[in-house]
Amino acid sequence: MSVLVFVENWDGKFKKLTFEIVSYASKLAELLNTSAIALSVGNVENLELEKLGKYGAQKIISATNEKLNVLDNRIYTDVIADFARKEGAEVIVLANNITGKALAPRLSVNLSAGIGSGVGKLPISLDPFVVFKKVYSGNAFAHVRIKSRIKILTLAQNSFEVIETGNNASIEQHKIQVRDEIFNTHVQEVQKQTGKIVLTDADIVISGGRGMKSPDNWPPLVELAGLLGGALACSRPVSDEGWRPHEEHTGQTGKIIAPNLYIAVGISGSTQHIAGVSSSKYIVAINIDKDAPIFANAQYGIIGDAVKILPKLIDAVKEVKGK
Amino acid sequence: MKILVCISNVPDTTTKIKFIDDNKKLDTTGIQWIINPWDELSLTRALDMKDDAASGVQKVTVAHVGLGSSEPTIRKALAMGADDAIRINAEPIDAFFVAAQLSEVIKNAGFDIILCGIESSDYNGSTAGGMLAEFLGYPSVSSVSSIKSENGQIIMTREIDGGKEIISMPVPLVAIIQKGIAKEPRIAAMRGIMTARTKPINVSQPITIESLTEVINYEMPKPRAACKFVDPENPKQLVELLQNEAKVI
Ligand SMILES: Cc1cc2nc3c(=O)[nH]c(=O)nc-3n(C[C@H](O)[C@H](O)[C@H](O)COP(=O)(O)OP(=O)(O)OC[C@H]3O[C@@H](n4cnc5c(N)ncnc54)[C@H](O)[C@@H]3O)c2cc1C
Numbered sequence: 313m314s315v316l317v318f319v320e321n322w323d324g325k326f327k328k329l330t331f332e333i334v335s336y337a338s339k340l341a342e343l344l345n346t347s348a349i350a351l352s353v354g355n356v357e358n359l360e361l362e363k364l365g366k367y368g369a370q371k372i373i374s375a376t377n378e379k380l381n382v383l384d385n386r387i388y389t390d391v392i393a394d395f396a397r398k399e400g401a402e403v404i405v406l407a408n409n410i411t412g413k414a415l416a417p418r419l420s421v422n423l424s425a426g427i428g429s430g431v432g433k434l435p436i437s438l439d440p441f442v443v444f445k446k447v448y449s450g451n452a453f454a455h456v457r458i459k460s461r462i463k464i465l466t467l468a469q470n471s472f473e474v475i476e477t478g479n480n481a482s483i484e485q486h487k488i489q490v491r492d493e494i495f496n497t498h499v500q501e502v503q504k505q506t507g508k509i510v511l512t513d514a515d516i517v518i519s520g521g522r523g524m525k526s527p528d529n530w531p532p533l534v535e536l537a538g539l540l541g542g543a544l545a546c547s548r549p550v551s552d553e554g555w556r557p558h559e560e561h562t563g564q565t566g567k568i569i570a571p572n573l574y575i576a577v578g579i580s581g582s583t584q585h586i587a588g589v590s591s592s593k594y595i596v597a598i599n600i601d602k603d604a605p606i607f608a609n610a611q612y613g614i615i616g617d618a619v620k621i622l623p624k625l626i627d628a629v630k631e632v633k634g635k
Numbered sequence: 636m637k638i639l640v641c642i643s644n645v646p647d648t649t650t651k652i653k654f655i656d657d658n659k660k661l662d663t664t665g666i667q668w669i670i671n672p673w674d675e676l677s678l679t680r681a682l683d684m685k686d687d688a689a690s691g692v693q694k695v696t697v698a699h700v701g702l703g704s705s706e707p708t709i710r711k712a713l714a715m716g717a718d719d720a721i722r723i724n725a726e727p728i729d730a731f732f733v734a735a736q737l738s739e740v741i742k743n744a745g746f747d748i749i750l751c752g753i754e755s756s757d758y759n760g761s762t763a764g765g766m767l768a769e770f771l772g773y774p775s776v777s778s779v780s781s782i783k784s785e786n787g788q789i790i791m792t793r794e795i796d797g798g799k800e801i802i803s804m805p806v807p808l809v810a811i812i813q814k815g816i817a818k819e820p821r822i823a824a825m826r827g828i829m830t831a832r833t834k835p836i837n838v839s840q841p842i843t844i845e846s847l848t849e850v851i852n853y854e855m856p857k858p859r860a861a862c863k864f865v866d867p868e869n870p871k872q873l874v875e876l877l878q879n880e881a882k883v884i
Contacts, residue, residue, distance in 0.1 A: 322796060383795075385765070385775045408761075410794060413753070414777035414811070417765025420731060426847030427730070429760045442851060449756050451652040455851040496774040496804050500790075504798035512796070516884065540884055558780075558815055564648060564756065565672055565814050573883040584648050590856075594881045596873065597862070607862045612876055616867030628871035632878060 338368025365481030523578020581606025673752025780815030
């Protein structure tokens with residue numbers, strides 16, 4: 313028996329999200345009286361792998377093969393399912409991110425394991441196994457019972473505190489075979505922005521809506537994001553109009569994010585927009601209309617013209633941050 | 636080439652969600668049902684591909700697991716331009732059940748490209764498409780924001796953290812579709828609505844398979860505390876609250 317947590321790497325490195333899911337898996341393993349095993353797929357150096365032990369993984373498996381440098385959903389599923397069987401995994405934990413969403417469903421069918429997707433906390437009960445998850449795009453929650461013997465959970469980003477336990481974990485290296493004949497994901501080109509904070513990873517997000525009136529009004533938002541170490545986002549009409557790139561569109565049909573702080577400027581707060589940001593720890597709204605629905609979702613608000621408020625806000629941030 | 640688009644029937648995205656029977660069931664009174672937004676965009680892209688003679692797409696079919704009551708949603712897909720539809724006559728219990736039913740009707744039907752939306756706006760599971768691919772033993776690509784066919788290969792853009800990858804893959808395949816695939820959903824024209832009435836919806840009976848999950852009950856989100864307003868002339872107060880009260884900057 314074990315809890316197996318799948319950890320992906322970004323150019324050989326882990327990030328906060330990794331430590332969140334390892335912490336979650338360790339805590340769950342503790343409740344189930346078993347141990348947490350981390351499975352890393354692809355090339356990661358020992359020094360990086362060792363970090364997983366700090367968050368409670370008792371064993372770290374590092375599976376490598378040339379073919380694993382590209383995410384081929386079938387090959388990855390094979391590898392994870394193999395180790396899950398070998399290690400007698402009772403629960404498999406993945407991140408509810410791009411990769412987790414690609415793999416968890418395939419694993420589910422491969423192992424006849426029910427999924428609790430996008431969970432934000434530990435199960436409500438272990439027997440029966442019941443998880444708590446967001447449904448109807450954040451307009452409700454459901455208690456979902458997973459009936460199968462093996463369970464798969466995908467953990468929502470920034471929902472679980474990282475816990476350092478300081479375990480000394482053993483590392484097992486496995487040079488594995490993969491079924492070459494099913495490899496089908498031929499990458500022709502990779503386009504990556506470097507040096508930018510990935511929106512879904514950002515602790516602070518500054519977001520602009522149609523109330524910003526024109527793309528020419530964005531520099532203060534960019535400056536604010538820079539000062540706070542945040543990422544930029546926008547509402548759908550803003551990306552539809554081409555004022556901002558599509559990657560920044562948040563909401564039900566865009567990115568779903570959960571930063572510590574979300575600052576919505578000139579955004580009305582439609583249900584579809586809120587669906588993408590409702591898991592933020594704090595929402596600040598700046599809007600000229602005192603009745604804008606965004607205020608019902610915000611903890612802090614300023615009523616007024618964003619174009620006038622932003623320079624003052626920037627000055628205040630500079631002052632308080634001593635810049 | 637034949638494309639299949641899987642469609643889910645969901646409450647309109649502005650619906651006020653309420654539950655009945657001790658919070659065990661969705662209150663469906665007054666709900667407007669729509670094609671799940673991502674499925675609608677997937678269908679739009681499939682139809683655009685069919686319109687482009689060079690793409691070699693001859694037929695677009697939609698498939699849906701649901702009872703007769705969801706036929707209006709299927710008709711809407713036909714009115715948008717799908718050629719025909721398959722309905723598996725069963726209450727969709729969970730994603731595993733739905734994917735199993737779909738795989739049964741798809742497995743020998745010779746579809747080249749199967750499109751599924753990345754998420755349905757009711758259960759927000761992001762699971763049916765990947766499950767279907769695994770049931771069929773087909774390759775899958777998730778978070779797809781563009782797709783075209785070129786000399787028998789399918790070229791797709793998939794999102795990765797902080798960027799994108801251009802991928803080619805042979806058919807048959809399952810593509811799990813996200814934002815970017817089409818700008819606006821296609822609107823059904825009057826003629827489409829008329830012809831949709833005569834297009835075939837092939838109803839098939841479900842196979843017996845156990846679901847792996849069940850919803851025990853629902854709960855409404857806790858109301859957020861009232862918003863604290865800050866004087867627009869003095870945003871410094873906001874910065875101080877964020878620093879000392881919320882402790883987020
Ligand atoms: C199926 C579906 C999916 C959708 N998905 C999404 C999604 O994922 N994300 C999304 O964002 N939307 C989505 N939408 C669109 C959504 O319904 C709204 O239309 C959209 O969110 C509105 O964007 P907005 O708040 O920027 O603009 P508006 O609603 O036009 O709001 C602009 C706001 O700016 C304020 N304002 C104006 N001038 C100023 C000023 N000088 N200073 C300060 N404030 C000012 C106004 O008071 C207003 O509140 C979706 C819609 C549908 C039907």
